[in-house]
Amino acid sequence: MNKFKYLFCALLLLSPLAWGAEDFKVLSFHDIVQKMDVNSEPDDVTADNLINYFSWLKANGYSVVSIQDVINAKKGGKPLPDRAIVLTFDDGYKSFYTYVLPLLKAFNYQATLAIVGSWLEVPENGKVFYAGKQVPRSKFLSLKELREISQSGLVEIASHTYDLHHGILGNKEGNDMPALTTFEYNPKTNQYESDTHYLSRIQSDLSRNNAWIKRETGKSPRIIVWPYGRYNSAAQKMAKNLGMDVAITLDDGENIELQAEDSIRRIYLIDNPGIDDFVANLREHPPALQRVMHVDLDYVYDKDPVQQEKNLGSLIDRVITSGVTTVYLQAFSDDDGKGVAKSLYFKNSYLPVKADLFGRASWQLKTRAGVRVFAWMPLLAFNPGPEKLRDLDVVQSSDGSKGIGYLRLSPFSERSRQFIKGIYTDLGRYANFEGILIHDDATLSDKEDASAPALQYYAKNWGLPANIETINQNPAYKEKWYKAKTQMLTQFSIDMKEAAQQYRKPISLARNYYAEVALNPQSEEWFAQSLPNGLQNYNWVALMAMPYMEKAKNPSQWLNRLVSETQSLPLADQKLLYELQAKNWRTDTPIPTEELSSWMRTMRIKGIHNFGYYPDDQFTNNPNIELLKEELSAKAALQ
DSSP states (O other): OOTTTTTTGGGOOOOOOOOOTTOEEEEEEOOEESSOOTTOOTTOEEHHHHHHHHHHHHHTTOEEEOHHHHHHHHTTSSOOOTTEEEEEEESOBHHIIIIIHHHHHHHTOOEEEEEOHHHHTSOTTSEEEETTEEEEGGGBOOHHHHHHHHTTSSEEEEEOOSSOSSEEEOSTTOOEEETTTOOOEETTTTEEOOHHHHHHHHHHHHHHHHHHHHHHHSSOOOEEEOGGGOBOHHHHHHHHHTTOOEEEOOOSSOBOTTSOGGGBOOEEOOSOOOHHHHHHHHSOOOOOOOEEEEEOGGGTOOSSHHHHHHHHHHHHHHHHHHTOSEEEEEOEEOTTSSSOBSEESSOOSSSOBSOTTHHHHHHHIIIIIOOEEEEEEOSSOBOOOHHHHTTSOBOOBTTSSOTTSSOOBOTTOHHHHHHHHHHHHHHHHHOOOSEEEEOTTOOOOTTBOOSHHHHHHHHHHHOOOSOHHHHHHSHHHHHHHHHHHHHHHHHHHHHHHHHHTTTSBOOEEEEEEETHHHHOTTHHHHHSOOHHHHHHHOSEEEEEEOTTTTTOSSHHHHHHHHHHHHTTSTTHHHHEEEEEESEETTTTEEOOHHHHHHHHHHHHHTTOOOEEEEOOBTTTTBSOHHHHHHHHSGGGGGO
């Protein structure tokens, strides 16, 4: 089986939303076969089923449109028809000529065909390195067939890269990862390729495929279809510079007419769906379900590499048993439990690397456990040591106290911001993951930040006095100040996601919020956090629903109150995730699994499907995963 073809695609939760009048959906097909057998790939579709799909679309009022129709509508031309569908076929299989082209002619449908130049450039009697093995060149279109397809008037030829539809070595442990988004690791030098080499490699490939397609078809492609649906901002920019303004992905969600042309989403068809399942893909689905295990990578790390690998294997087995959809995986080291990153678990140029472990663990969790992995990262709480700290600015309190408790770099200091941005850029450069979880350090108290750069920022950008005491004495100033700080932290976290997306895209963004923010209207002033603001700006809001941490006398009543006061918020049913505690840090004892399960059961009874827990201790089996999975597993939502 092609181990790259499905690594990312199988992880995507396809949840297309209800169609608006100007929306469109894109279907992703691959090889079309006469019948399925033991050698079939998961994304193969039988010719009979393809006929059934096309017939059903025609009979039920769906309109198959071209990418050009989408572009015209975006530019103010003819609007898209209701129930607009775009057909795409990847990889350039022989079956496109044999089965698809005759059907397109019969139904008068248009389609996009994405071509990998290096595969089709192989001589007719040769072999193509495909899916990790050598396969006959005859599996793919001949050049004569490609030209006939291009001249049919029904098919637009897109670039699928020249030779990036495969994996390359991504770490010293030997994991192959998608060539387009991976900095190649050289085991001989123990080094990753440089930025210059990486960018040159991608630029050369995209240019070569464009030239090859133009030579063989007479037309340069204006569409790029990213292999495995993975891409980044750097590659997007290169593609646009080469004239490929349209990019087709495998991102989640709907396509709307005003959506950017460089991020068109698709429905990825697998398992040769029957007509009922095919129709279900087109119709409205509930929002994606989130069940989360929040994991300390410190528990996995060991100085002994053999023991560390055993620990990782144990974690993966545990995640599989749990049935969760997502793992929030620690990407920084927190040896002293203070929540401040002094070293990281990925290669970077800013803090010591405790071990290059995050990328390995993330990749194994995705490919073996089939979960989405979010890199759990501080936003401000980085301590590079006394020498480097002298060249940075830290958050200060107006009364000289430590304020909220974390040592944090000031988001108002340009040099501190650039330091943090560099860390996030390296996270995207050297690790494989789907999302980022912002740590609970993303907060500023009602006495912070009193650092010199912050005070200057308030005066210059917000028109406030450069003195916190003066600000707090004026109610209007005070409200303007804490609301501006709330938005500042939100925007800064989004900026850090964008930094990571320079080399890895798309990235979902989640953030931990304190429960007090939900329960006390005045708490925004104390924390610079706002739940409505978070729900508006993030993919997920991970609310710390931890009653013992909040000294609740009756934990169940406290949780009921938390749910009742948050579920009425706009977007809460789609984006709010309740993160329950599996340990009582005040007594340093585990929460009994039965109690944690009862909290999850209460969530389910109330119709809440997005929740998880922290921490997980694989060595003591706390919580007891066999018991907890009855409530935690995504399958439990169906029971």
